Every structure is written in structure tokens, then in C-alpha cells.
Amino acid sequence: MARRLGATVQAWRDTIYGTGVFPPDVERQLDQEVRDLVAGLGEAGANMVRGSLAFFPKLLELVAVPLLTFYMLLDGPRLAREARGFLSPARQGDAQELMKRWHRILLEYVRGQLMTSLFIGVVAVVGLWLLGLRMALLVGVIAFFLEAVPFFGPLIWGTLAVVLALAQAGPGNPLPIFVGIFALVAQQVDSHVFAPLILGRFTRVHPLLLIFSTLLGASLFGLIGMFLAAPLTALAKETFLFAMERVKARRGTATLSVSA
Secondary structure: OOHHOOOOOOHHHEEEEEEEOOOHHHHHHHHHHHHHHHHHHHHHHHHHHHHHHHHHHHHHHHHHHHHHHHHHHHHHHHHHHHHHOOOOOHHHHHHHHHHHHHHHHHHHHHEEEEEHHHHHHHHHHHHHHHHHOOHHHHHHHHHHOOOOOOHHHHHHHHHHHHHHHHHHOOOOHHHHHHHHHHHHHHHHHHHHHHHHHHHHHHHHOOHOOOOOOHHHHHHHHHHHHHHHHHHHHHHHHHHHHHHHHHHHHHHHHHHHHHOO
């Protein structure tokens, strides 16, 4: 593309001042300016292509997160029944009890996530309204629905709030700056304080463990890792407790048998 653009510019050059209209020094300066322009356009186009290719996997993850949640909630019980069918009859009772616990943990996680979404939605509406943003209700509703999407959800509603503030405010009005600071502070408080506390209370997992698992999931698996970190940590903890209960129960049964 850069070569084709360069050839087109060269043809224009020959048409405009190829007959010696300008002095040689001016022609050389114009040629250099044109070469710099063509090189800059080519580099900008290449950067756009590389950026698009790098963003495409993130876009796929952004679409996959809500779809994954939907199918997990829709087909979870059926998949659990099919998984139990591969076990021996002696193990199906334990498997059924474990899957009941998993189902309860996932329901509690969904309730906790709804609570955090409601929190950020209300905070966004009230805070932006107090700052004077006329479209505060719209931003709050969008923040409520996008809260479950890690990273991109807060980024989208925060950016939207700043854009609406720019459209509303006149020259010299500091409203966009205040809106941007408020959105940043609200997102940080929600992500690092409120959400871990609420999800930890609902799933019975310590908030620090949830924060650590989210960071680890993000570093290893990106957006999907961030989304699945909290529920998988809660399921892993419940599985560990269930296994410990079964081990203790078998040890107790063995002790009674020896005593008898």
C-alpha cells in the first residue's frame, strides 16, 4: 500500500512541478516532505493492522464471557447428571452431594455478582448526577449490565461517562475531569474492596484469596481467567472441604470397626 501511495504521489509530483516550475532547492524540500508523509502513513497503517490483530482475541474473549456464563447456568444440571453416569454406583452418592454443593456455590456467586452490579450501578447514577451529568441514569444502567465483564466493562462505562461529559460541558468546564476521576475511583473501590468483600461473603472465600486468584487468572488466561477465577476458587475450596469431610468420615468408620 505504501509503495502504491508513493507511486501515486510521484505521478502527482511530475504533473505539478516536474517541468521545472520550482527551484531545485524547493523541489528537494517538497520531495522530502512527501517521502516523510508517505512513510508516516505506511507506518500508521501497519500499526493499525497490528493493533487490530492484537485486539481481536480480546474481542473474542469479551463475547465468550457472557456466552460461557449463559451456558454454564443453562446446562449445568444436565452436564452434572451426565458426569455422574460415568461413575460407579458406589460413588454416585458422593458425586451427587458434591455437585449439589457446587450448584449452591454457583448460585451464591451469581447473587453476589448481582449485588456488586447493583452497587456500581447505583454509585454511578448517584455520583454522576451529583456531579451534574445529565445522562447519569443511562451510564448507571450500562454500568450495571457491564459489571460482570472484567476489565472491559468498567472501561466502557467510564469512557462513556467522560464522552458524555465532554459533549455536555462547554469550553473551560472541568466536568469531564471530575467525571473521569470519579469513574476511576469508583472502579478501583469496586474492584479491590467492595466486590471481593461481597463475593467472599456469598461464596465463603476470603477476599484476599479472591483478589489473588483474579490476578493469577488474568496473568495466565487473560479476560476469561479473570472472569472464572472467583467461581473456580470457590468451587475448589468447596471440593477440598468435601474431600476432607469424607476422609474424616472414613477414618471414623474405620476406628469404630477396629474398636468393635
